[in-house]
Amino acid sequence: MLKLEALRVKIAGLEVLRGVCFEVPDQAVVALVGRNGAGKTTTLRAIMGLVAPEAGRILLDGQDLAAIAPHRRAHCGVGYAPENRQLVPEFTAEDNVLLPCLAMGLGRQETRRRLELVYAVVPELAALRKRRAAGLSGGQGKIVALARALAAGTRLVLLDEPFEGLAPALAASYAAALHRLRRATPAVAMLVTESSPALLASVADLVLYVERGAIGREPAASKRS
Numbered sequence: 001m002l003k004l005e006a007l008r009v010k011i012a013g014l015e016v017l018r019g020v021c022f023e024v025p026d027q028a029v030v031a032l033v034g035r036n037g038a039g040k041t042t043t044l045r046a047i048m049g050l051v052a053p054e055a056g057r058i059l060l061d062g063q064d065l066a067a068i069a070p071h072r073r074a075h076c077g078v079g080y081a082p083e084n085r086q087l088v089p090e091f092t093a094e095d096n097v098l099l100p101c102l103a104m105g106l107g108r109q110e111t112r113r114r115l116e117l118v119y120a121v122v123p124e125l126a127a128l129r130k131r132r133a134a135g136l137s138g139g140q141g142k143i144v145a146l147a148r149a150l151a152a153g154t155r156l157v158l159l160d161e162p163f164e165g166l167a168p169a170l171a172a173s174y175a176a177a178l179h180r181l182r183r184a185t186p187a188v189a190m191l192v193t194e195s196s197p198a199l200l201a202s203v204a205d206l207v208l209y210v211e212r213g214a215i216g217r218e219p220a221a222s223k224r225s
Contacts, residue, residue: 001026001189002047002156007056009046009213016042018213019056024156029182029190031200034210040193041083043210044158047191048080049073060156074100079153081145083160089134093125093144096133100152114151121180122147124173139170146177157181159192163199171199178203 002024009017017039024030034040045051047058049070058065060076068076079100087096097118101111119125125147128140136144142162149157163171181188182203194200197207209216 001028001061002191003057003059004043004047005057005059007043007046007058008054009042009051010054011042011051015054016213017046017053020210020213020215022208022215024189024191025205027186027189028205029178029192029200029203031197031204031207032191032193032210033195033197033200033207034193035195038210039213040210041160042213044080044082044160044191044193047158048078071103074152075104077153077155078158079149079151079156080158081142081149081160081162083164085138085141085145087133087136087141087144087148089132091133092130093133093136093140093147094129096144097125097147097151100148104152117184118147118150121150121184122177124177139166142166143170143174143177146174150181153188154185155188157188157190159190161193161195163194175199175202 004020004022007017007020008015020039020043032040032043042051046053047065049065060078065073088099098111098115101114122143124143128136128144133141133144146159146162149159162174166174192200192204
């Protein structure tokens with residue numbers, strides 16, 4: 001479904017991704033694990049068109065995303081929750097969730113259907129729906145960013161370090177939402193970055209490790225005996 005072929009990205013003249021190759025199969029949850037600076041966020045930003053590759057290809061259902069402008073990738077069914085949330089502070093939580101639907105010009109019926117799915121998968125959103133994003137905690141903001149990604153991601157959802165900085169209760173809620181998403185929409189694939197594979201052990205079908213901008217073997221310290 002999603003395929004990265006020999007992807008190379010430079011930022012400020014430094015090579016951040018060095019020939020990254022991997023696939024996210026249909027209906028799968030793939031964890032991309034690595035330390036800070038390993039290239040996890042850059043990989044997701046490249047998929048979303050927020051950084052331009054020097055070489056390589058990113059294919060979604062066989063279509064090269066290089067031909068699709070970044071602001072049009074949501075139309076391909078790709079949702080993205082960045083690590084820093086990037087919510088519109090003046091908007092309510094629900095208005096932030098609805099932004100992809102408005103940007104894609106979805107009709108009222110389809111927008112309502114997607115919003116109902118979001119509330120079913122992320123019930124914690126109900127208590128936040130009328131609160132302005134500026135007044136949300138960092139953890140609450142991540143819940144809203146997840147919901148916004150689900151509103152767009154009918155084929156693929158990209159989650160960047162979703163558990164980073166979350167209190168244990170919110171982390172448990174977030175993990176439960178990912179399980180509900182799998183049950184409610186099994187056709188949706190997910191690519192999730194994290195620094196620790198343990199955080200995604202219960203939901204990931206495949207764990208990949210990125211180190212210095214390249215996909216490598218599982219670190220020896222994390223292998224099971």
